[in-house]
Amino acid sequence: AFYTDPAKLPTNSFDYVVVGGGTAGAVIANRLTENPRVTVLLLEAGPSNINVTNSIVPLLHNSLIPNTPYDWNFTTTNQVGFNGRNISFPRGHMLGGSSSVNGLVFTRGSSDDWDAYAAIAEDPSWTWENIQRYLPLIEQFTEPIERYNITGDFIPSLHGTDGKIQTSVANYRIPLDEHIIEASQELGDEFPFNPDMGGGENVLGLGWTVSTIGRGVRSSSATGYLAPEYLSRPNLHVLIHAQVTKLIQTGTRNHLPSFHSLQFTSTLAGPRARPVTVRGRRAVVLSAGAVGTPHILQLSGIGDRSLLESVGIRTIVHNPSVGRNLSDHPLLACVYSVHDNSSYDILFREPAVFQAAMDQWNANHTGPGAASVFNQVGFFRLSDDATIFETTPDPASGPKSGHFEIMFSNFYNLPGLDAPTSGTTISFDVAVIPATSRGSVELTSADPFAAPAIDPAYLQSEFDIFTMLEAVKAVRRFAEAQTFDGYIIEPFGEFGEATTDELLETFARGNAATVFHPVGTSSMSPKGSNWGVVDPDLRVKGVEGLFIIDAGVINKLPTAHTMAPTFIVAERGAELLKALT
């Protein structure tokens, strides 16, 4: 059942309480309640996803962040590597979490990435081979809403057809597509075409983006795993507007502090509302994401003693790894002015064009509204003799993993920044993949409603800045392809003026942002190791009754956007929990 008022809950004791109705939390709640005898309470701080148009219409996702009710509206600390700038750090704040607000890109990572997770955690159950069985549970590949011939744009055998999340390629084609594919054919040595990045053995190269879109509509963990047929299960209770403020120690078991209770506040009643206490008899599962989960742990006395003491919180479990090892993909937009009357710059700028697109989408879910903004992405490697490898060991998980990504879109794609008021542009956004800078999420106050300090430490390592600049240079070589003659006019703004390495670095540090992929703050590490937050079975170290299942447990950035890897972690986490019962 679905609730907005905690007073309506039938009980305050459940088999499991899951914190965070986001990407992972919705999976856990769904899978555990497949057994009608298991009761689950799922608590989500944000509002419902139902009828939120900008979450439903794929093209509108950039408008969900920042400074909306659907975003936590976090800001990073001042970033040394960004010339002291801070940036907005969006996280989904609604049912479905970040899968309800994100860019819909569905990429799973390379086999090397998953094998690295297994190696780091010293647990072979996390290898690429072993996680294969979760993929069909997640994905339901669908035909694009427009009747395009997609033969050759994907490899059917790599996709599930019966999972909970609908995916598709190329829901709305744009003139830029042809140029990107042609450029890849022209410059195939450096930018080879990849017919499908979903196979972990072959994620490098450029290809059509698989997006979480079904019949022109966003598919999220909320639409998929919390669909009406699941919400109607009598053993599943989903409460929104419920912000968890603290876990409560309920005793000791096997010499470990137990955490089977927690407090939350209904935000509809304001932060001064009386906290409600609920109990998870079998376990409490934290799925509040790479920021929310470590923040809750710290508020509950689980974290670095000196940090907790600094805000007057008594330490129950001293674990300095909580909230540390924050890793994210830094992004830099390389914008070109182009001749393109179909550029989304016009659509977003001119109300009549925008309205026509929305009218079309409203009529039958077709047109630009039906598509994500990245019809293609590509993952690439630095050359083996890149000078950085003289001083830095290659941080990629292996030869099948990338060093940088390029994402292609047909407009000025810098969410949160004002687009130019005239002309038309395309954006080739680059990102550093195995970024080696490590940051942190730290509480700033014992007040659970005070935002934590988020320091992703962007571009603070030699490798990260080197790779960012190499990625920009790769973009410039790509833009030299003949197919762009008469289409690309010139590089736009400061990007065009950054003609030396020094100027390029200034441009990067002055303009880079994020692809929104934080991981690592609840890192999975070997059982018994002296670092990390969860064991390979996703139990929180040093306590009883508490699990973490979200993007934070991923201990290293994948050659992928992080939603699909989070779904994999969640399906595996649900299986591990079910095995306990």
Ligand SMILES: Cc1cc2nc3c(=O)[nH]c(=O)nc-3n(C[C@H](O)[C@H](O)[C@H](O)COP(=O)(O)OP(=O)(O)OC[C@H]3O[C@@H](n4cnc5c(N)ncnc54)[C@H](O)[C@@H]3O)c2cc1C
């Ligand atoms: C703007 C944006 C664009 C992105 N684009 C892509 C993309 O195109 N492709 C891709 O693969 N990845 C993308 N990502 C990343 C991807 O969406 C995330 O890595 C993934 O969804 C994380 O899943 P999660 O379950 O860990 O956290 P989330 O999905 O964020 O879920 C956490 C949930 O917990 C709730 N919560 C937090 N604290 C509390 C609390 N105290 N009490 C109760 N509830 C709480 C939150 O409101 C949220 O619903 C994007 C992310 C963002 C923000």
